[in-house]
Amino acid sequence: MSILEVRHLEKIYEGKVAHKALDNINFSIEKGEFVGIMGPSGSGKTTLLNLIATIDRPTAGEIFINGKNPHVLNRKETALFRRHELGFVFQHFNLLDTLTVEENIVLPLTLDGESVKEMDKKLQYVTKKLGIDSILKKRTYEISGGQMQRTAIARSIIHSPSLILADEPTGNLDSKASKDVMETFTAINKEEKATALMVTHDPFAASYCHRVIFIKDGKLYNEIYRGENRQAFFQKIMDMLALLGGESRDLSAVRL
Amino acid sequence: MTFPQFVYRNVVRNKRTYAAYFLSSAFSVLIFFVYALFIFHPDIKQGVTKTAAIQLMTAAEVIMYVFSFLFVLYSVSTFLKSRKREFGILMMHGMTRNQLNLMVFLENMLIGIGAIVVGIGLGLITGKLFLMIGAKMIGIGPLRFYFSEKALLLTTFAFIILFFCISLFTTALVRVNKLIDLFQAGEKPKTEPKVSPFLSLLSAVLLIASYYLAATATLQTLIIRMLPVIAMTIVGTYFFYTQLSVFITKLLQKNRGLFWRKTNMITISSLRYRLKDNARMFFMVTIVSTVAFCAVGTLASMNVMNRQVKQDFPAEISYLANDDQPVNQQNLVQIETELKERKLEYTSHQIPIKYIAVASSTDRFTPKEIPVVSFSDYEKIMTSAGNAFKEKRLAGKEVLGMRTGSFSNPEGVTYTLKQDHIKLRQNKMSKNTVLPMQLIFSEGLVISDELFEKVTPENTKIYTGFYTSDLKKTSGIGENLVEHGMKFYSDKGPYSMSVSGTIYENQMSMYKMMLFVALLIGAVFFIAAGSFLYFRLYADLDYDRRHYLTITKVGLTNQELNKIVTRQLSLLFFVPILVAFLHSVFAFMALQSLFSLSIAKEIVIVLASFLIAQFIYFFLIRFRYLRNLKKTLV
Numbered sequence: 021m022s023i024l025e026v027r028h029l030e031k032i033y034e035g036k037v038a039h040k041a042l043d044n045i046n047f048s049i050e051k052g053e054f055v056g057i058m059g060p061s062g063s064g065k066t067t068l069l070n071l072i073a074t075i076d077r078p079t080a081g082e083i084f085i086n087g088k089n090p091h092v093l094n095r096k097e098t099a100l101f102r103r104h105e106l107g108f109v110f111q112h113f114n115l116l117d118t119l120t121v122e123e124n125i126v127l128p129l130t131l132d133g134e135s136v137k138e139m140d141k142k143l144q145y146v147t148k149k150l151g152i153d154s155i156l157k158k159r160t161y162e163i164s165g166g167q168m169q170r171t172a173i174a175r176s177i178i179h180s181p182s183l184i185l186a187d188e189p190t191g192n193l194d195s196k197a198s199k200d201v202m203e204t205f206t207a208i209n210k211e212e213k214a215t216a217l218m219v220t221h222d223p224f225a226a227s228y229c230h231r232v233i234f235i236k237d238g239k240l241y242n243e244i245y246r247g248e249n250r251q252a253f254f255q256k257i258m259d260m261l262a263l264l265g266g267e268s269r270d271l272s273a274v275r276l
Numbered sequence: 277m278t279f280p281q282f283v284y285r286n287v288v289r290n291k292r293t294y295a296a297y298f299l300s301s302a303f304s305v306l307i308f309f310v311y312a313l314f315i316f317h318p319d320i321k322q323g324v325t326k327t328a329a330i331q332l333m334t335a336a337e338v339i340m341y342v343f344s345f346l347f348v349l350y351s352v353s354t355f356l357k358s359r360k361r362e363f364g365i366l367m368m369h370g371m372t373r374n375q376l377n378l379m380v381f382l383e384n385m386l387i388g389i390g391a392i393v394v395g396i397g398l399g400l401i402t403g404k405l406f407l408m409i410g411a412k413m414i415g416i417g418p419l420r421f422y423f424s425e426k427a428l429l430l431t432t433f434a435f436i437i438l439f440f441c442i443s444l445f446t447t448a449l450v451r452v453n454k455l456i457d458l459f460q461a462g463e464k465p466k467t468e469p470k471v472s473p474f475l476s477l478l479s480a481v482l483l484i485a486s487y488y489l490a491a492t493a494t495l496q497t498l499i500i501r502m503l504p505v506i507a508m509t510i511v512g513t514y515f516f517y518t519q520l521s522v523f524i525t526k527l528l529q530k531n532r533g534l535f536w537r538k539t540n541m542i543t544i545s546s547l548r549y550r551l552k553d554n555a556r557m558f559f560m561v562t563i564v565s566t567v568a569f570c571a572v573g574t575l576a577s578m579n580v581m582n583r584q585v586k587q588d589f590p591a592e593i594s595y596l597a598n599d600d601q602p603v604n605q606q607n608l609v610q611i612e613t614e615l616k617e618r619k620l621e622y623t624s625h626q627i628p629i630k631y632i633a634v635a636s637s638t639d640r641f642t643p644k645e646i647p648v649v650s651f652s653d654y655e656k657i658m659t660s661a662g663n664a665f666k667e668k669r670l671a672g673k674e675v676l677g678m679r680t681g682s683f684s685n686p687e688g689v690t691y692t693l694k695q696d697h698i699k700l701r702q703n704k705m706s707k708n709t710v711l712p713m714q715l716i717f718s719e720g721l722v723i724s725d726e727l728f729e730k731v732t733p734e735n736t737k738i739y740t741g742f743y744t745s746d747l748k749k750t751s752g753i754g755e756n757l758v759e760h761g762m763k764f765y766s767d768k769g770p771y772s773m774s775v776s777g778t779i780y781e782n783q784m785s786m787y788k789m790m791l792f793v794a795l796l797i798g799a800v801f802f803i804a805a806g807s808f809l810y811f812r813l814y815a816d817l818d819y820d821r822r823h824y825l826t827i828t829k830v831g832l833t834n835q836e837l838n839k840i841v842t843r844q845l846s847l848l849f850f851v852p853i854l855v856a857f858l859h860s861v862f863a864f865m866a867l868q869s870l871f872s873l874s875i876a877k878e879i880v881i882v883l884a885s886f887l888i889a890q891f892i893y894f895f896l897i898r899f900r901y902l903r904n905l906k907k908t909l910v
Contacts, residue, residue, distance in 0.1 A: 103370020
């Protein structure tokens with residue numbers, strides 16, 4: 021059963037010169053899949069993610085998440101939809117610095133009015149899994165970038181959403197922290213059967229996915245599957261990026 | 277973590293941001309409460325100045341309340357603006373619109389109730405002190421501390437309603453059209469500030485014109501000019517910050533010799549953005565400070581008005597008998613006995629005032645008769661009052677207009693007397709007050725001694741002046757003859773009379789009370805202005821940190837960083853204050869036209885004390901800000 025289904029998606033930015041950011045995008049993601057989206061700058065990756073994240077509205081086409089189309093819901097239903105079905109991980113972490121690590125993590129449950137006991141149980145489980153159970157009482161400015169991103173991941177999965185959306189999750193991290201974060205993703209994907217969609221520039225991060233979708237100029241360009249060997253997959257991604265002829269900085273993140 | 281816990285922590289852990297806002301709210305509550313303590317104090321509710329005191333403080337309560345309302349509203353809306361990204365994150369995690377409203381509402385109420393509790397708490401602790409100072413100023417015996425439930429309830433309910441209304445208001449202020457806009461707020465690079473040369477010019481013209489009008493205002497033009505000048509200044513100030521100042525820095529930036537020198541580049545370029553970003557805040561601070569300065573300055577300058585008592589009433593006790601009824605003789609004897617009882621040394625003399633019939637005059641309306649005094653008598657009045665007398669002796673038909681107060685003006689009127697159709701042309705006033713207006717209620721003339729001999733009066737009144745060296749000691753003399761030191765002229769009454777000591781005392785206690793009220797209100801305004809600055813600074817702290825981090829990476833010594841920060845902070849702190857000073861100075865120049873004595877000394881004292889307060893605040897904030905900044909820059 022597919023968790024995410026994108027049909028004939030189109031997004032036009034109105035302005036003095038109308039700009040078609042996305043043009044007839046079709047794809048779907050099955051439950052338990054971990055999918056990456058890559059493409060040169062300006063290809064429409066972030067627009068696509070924003071549409072799926074219900075932050076922005078499509079011009080035409082439909083998106084179904086877990087069989088429901090969030091864009092036909094009213095304001096309150098949209099909020100509840102985000103709360104129950106989606107989890108977010110951002111490049112800039114977007115943790116609230118007035119809250120401690122644990123408070124940031126339980127935020128989605130707090131908004132849902134869950135009982136404190138239940139929150140604690142889930143918190144213990146998630147943080148053990150992500151290896152951040154020792155920093156729960158700390159404030160966000162007292163922990164490292166990798167820890168912040170793992171906190172953000174914990175926050176995105178604590179309410180067991182149908183789909184986790186990640187926007188350049190390794191964009192602000194060094195290679196060691198990137199590796200930790202991607203391995204965390206892989207682990208929760210495997211063990212929790214969590215479905216994830218990740219937009220990235222980084223071929224190293226993308227090599228952890230099961231499948232990478234490439235888009236160029238707002239259109240689907242290609243997709244490649246991982247198979248058994250991550251090393252080989254990384255090479256395939258590099259080749260594809262070279263073929264795409266994106267701007268050179270898309271290729272700069274060689275970390276081998 | 278439950279939802280209320282979440283809200284609570286959001287506020288409490290953000291105390292640095294809310295500190296100044298919280299404290300100045302609490303201070304407003306405190307002052308409001310103190311006024312309420314006065315109003316409801318049982319010992320204060322008798323006497324005339326005391327009724328006036330209550331009225332004055334009630335007015336002050338209203339002003340405070342309205343101002344607090346605006347202050348809280350403005351502060352809260354600026355807080356909300358700076359939190360757009362945070363709201364974006366929360367909404368991403370599925371916060372509903374209602375939950376967001378509830379959060380904002382609860383946060384405001386939390387701060388509001390905190391401010392009320394702290395304000396009233398401080399009021400209870402310091403209430404005795406305020407009551408002591410206040411009682412001293414109003415001129416009544418020390419007031420015991422009286423805990424008034426009414427004051428407590430009034431303050432609590434007034435401010436709960438205030439915070440409640442504003443909390444409701446502000447939830448409507450958080451407009452969330454598109455989540456994507458919220459989310460990207462603050463991340464967009466700042467765009468180049470745009471200015472219009474026309475509006476810049478307009479601002480300069482408006483300010484210069486209103487300064488000119490204020491500086492050249494006279495007694496007659498003041499009332500007509502006041503409102504347009506205030507409006508012009510406000511508009512001019514607004515465009516000064518949004519347009520003209522940015523325009524000037526743009527010109528500076530073009531001058532490479534200056535702009536590319538040392539740290540100037542960093543200072544000037546960020547100043548441009550800062551000016552434009554903070555234009556509205558600068559504007560608010562300037563206007564609020566100007567109001568504070570003007571309120572306190574005007575009241576302080578009224579001190580001069582009391583010195584003016586001596587000018588307006590040359591004799592400490594003036595007595596004008598309208599006829600020769602025996603009651604006048606009795607009264608004069610009573611005054612003399614009272615003076616003697618007090619062991620006051622005094623001189624006195626009587627002069628006749630002749631009322632002569634007038635046939636016609638060039639004035640709009642011709643009086644039937646006009647009082648005249650001889651020049652020698654005028655001289656006698658002046659020398660007895662202790663004034664050096666230098667006016668040129670009148671001869672023949674020369675006359676002087678009789679000055680009856682500070683504001684009398686020559687009108688160039690010609691009077692034709694019935695007697696021999698003598699024409700008397702008055703185009704000059706006597707330098708000093710001859711008889712107080714309150715006593716004679718009419719125009720009058722000082723004429724030469726020979727003419728005074730010649731004229732035959734319709735009737736003659738006798739003026740008696742008592743002179744002592746100490747004005748204040750005459751307070752309370754002839755209490756049964758006068759009301760508040762004054763018995764006004766009337767057709768029917770046998771006499772009119774003034775006692776300077778009592779008048780002085782009444783004015784003084786009125787003045788002190790108004791000063792007391794104005795000082796407290798001025799303090800509230802001034803602290804509110806400081807809170808705007810503080811908030812602005814901390815809202816920008818994160819941005820500044822990144823900014824300075826970049827610069828230090830390029831290579832910036834500690835001293836250079838201190839210098840840049842100090843310079844920028846001092847601009848933030850002193851630009852609005854200096855503009856407010858300039859505004860106030862011109863306002864005081866206009867005010868000066870109301871007084872015949874100079875008010876410069878009082879004004880300098882008031883402005884200097886405000887400046888010192890601002891300096892102290894500046895150094896305090898600079899110290900904390902630098903420490904905060906350096907924590908992240910190693």
